[in-house]
Amino acid sequence: MIPSFFSEFIRKAGDQIDPEQPAEGPPPTTLRPFMMWCLKGGWFIIWLGVAISVTAGVTEVLSMYLLGRVVDAVDATLTEGIPLVSHLWLFVGGVFLLLVARPLLFGGLALTQSVMIGPNIFKLVLARLYRWTIGQSVSFFDNDFAGRVAQKKVQAARSLMEIVVESVNAITFGLSTVIGTAFLLGGVSLWLVVLLVAWFALYLGFLRVMLPLIRSRSAARAEAQAMVTGQVVDTISNIKTVKLFAGSRHEDERALGAMSELRDKALVFGEATTVFRLGLIFIAGLLPVVMVAAAIALRGAGVSPGDIAATGAVTIRLAQMTGWISFTLMVIYGHLGEVEDGMRTIAPARRIDDAPGAQDLMVPNGEIAFDDITFAYGGEGGGVEGIDLTIRPGEKLAIVGESGAGKSTMVALLMRLYDTEQGVLRIDGQDISGVTQDSLRAQIGMVTQETAMFNRSALDNIRYGRPDATPEEVEAAARKAEAHDFILNLRDARGRQGYEAHLGERGVKLSGGQRQRIALARAILKDAPILVLDEATSALDSEVEAAIQTALDRVMEGKTVLAIAHRLSTISSMDRIIVMHGGHIVEEGNHDELLEKRGLYARYWDRQSGGFLGADEGSEAAE
DSSP: OOOHHHHHHHHHHHTSSOTTOOOSSOOOSSHHHHHHHHHTTOHHHHHHHHHHHHHHHHHHHHHHHHHHHHHHHHHHHHHHOOOGGGGHHHHHHHHHIIIIIHHHHHHHHHHIIIIIIHHHHHHHHHHHHHHHHHTBOHHHHHTSOHHHHHHHHHHHHHHHHHHHHHIIIIIHHHHHHHHHHHHHHHHHOHHHHHHHHHHHHHHHHHHHHHHHHHHHHHHHHHHHHHHHHHHHHHHHHTHHHHHHTTOHHHHHHHHHHHHHHHHHHHHHHHHHHHHHHHHHHHHHHHHHHHHHHHHHHTGGGTOOHHHHHHHHHHHHHHHHHHHHHHHHHHHHHHHHHHHHHHHHHHSSOOBOOOOTTOBOOOOSSOOEEEEEEEEOGGGTSOOEEEEEEEEOTTOEEEEEESTTSSHHHHHHHHTTSSOOSEEEEEETTEEGGGBOHHHHHHTEEEEOSSOOOOSSBHHHHHHTTOTTOOHHHHHHHHHHTTOHHHHHTOBOTTSOBGGGSBOOGGGTTSOHHHHHHHHHHHHHHHOOSEEEEESTTTTSOHHHHHHHHHHHHHHHTTSEEEEEOSSGGGTTTSSEEEEEETTEEEEEEOHHHHHHHTSHHHHHHHHHSSOOOOHHHHHHHHO
16 A cells, blocks of 8 residues: 555656647657657656666665775775774675665656656647647548557557656766776776776777667568558458448458568567567677776786776676667667657648637627638549639528539638638638638537537537537537437446447448438537538438428528539428539529529439439539
């Protein structure tokens, strides 16, 4: 049982820095500045650990020195008859060093490493990498595995923590021991110092050759490991598709291929570590052999038996430490490779940042103006071109068109998931590129076809629209979205029921219609002045859609609405409809006006009979 006062002391020791303090500016893209960026704010506890480690290393050498003096005292007693009591200070000093000073110093070293440095540095670095990563643009996540990105963040944070801990634990401890050993040997003979320096030069030369090799091979292994994680997470995230398309064998081949690549990289890394350990043990064993032989050879030059004993003890200890320190260096260089690998993925900026001095968006009316907007995803295809469109306050606007016509691009630009390549997008006269992104998105409620669910409770998923909402307000929103009844019947694997039941990753425990009703409840609860509906009822059957449509009509009152739909029957009553084709607005008007034009919209309507607008239909209609 650990005493409460000791636990309190440990807790206070662990609170010496704030591991949630934000970083200043973006992370650099070169290794050393990147590490400094990650560690800024944690140097106080790091240097405290270094100071304790150096002091502990000095006590190692001091204990060997006292051993030599004890041997000399015993020798003097036997040869000269000097009583041991005259050397009482040696024994008292040795007892104090071994039973008081040394335990306190090594206990302090463990305290700084395991309590003050390890947990705090890991959280400090991981929090900074997490905040930076979630600030990246959506294109950053579109081009990578979610599992791989997550792996890189944790990998880099853990590796950097290990670098700091092991540097404090072994490197500073070892260097202080080497320096202390040089002073001890210098007191015996300068020739011993010369031999020590020569051996240390050989040791450093070996490290200089091997450690960069280990670092590069570790980075390659880390990349292969991240790819395995990304592949496995990608398969598990789409497990229903895998099963429905009998894709188990195909996914097995892909996963085994990634695992084979990881195995190959691990074997190459193991080859380097084996050579490293073999050479290291030989060099370590060379030290005590040479130094003791030299001390014996200098016996006639005033080297005492105690000096020989101290030399042998300290060099054997140093040889043992060499293996430990060098193995630690190998681990550190391996972690450096992993930090560098993570840095290459995470640090490059692919972001949309708030403009300097950006103000919060104010939406007294809800007018939206697209002024000569062009965006083509960096020339990769798709997008919109030359869009001029003003949506009046409170107007209900529908956007239709075949797949790839630019409908979702317009919504993405409105939400500022991308910046326009040309033109200006304004809300109530305010250029959205000059306002804060959080305030922009706070003023827009959105329900998408691909509804996003967290593996949290139904209550938390709905309350994501307004985190300060009461349970009663959440329930009221769920009732309006026709979600309350099925929520009451939810039960998860841990026995949580109703609004407390968790929905599974991405809401897999719900049907498509249930997920959309949760998303609708979230938007209803948010009650933003601008509402975007992107296929908001596509996953609902006709009976539920009819009930939802009544709720949507109430929700849309007094709001500016953009509605994207393939099912034209859901938007026929909108104030205005625009038809898009090839990134351009080709028709606009209300439902009756567009039917009278006998253009694209009329063709879509004639083909549907209550169905959906597909890519093939759109292509035929455009011919």
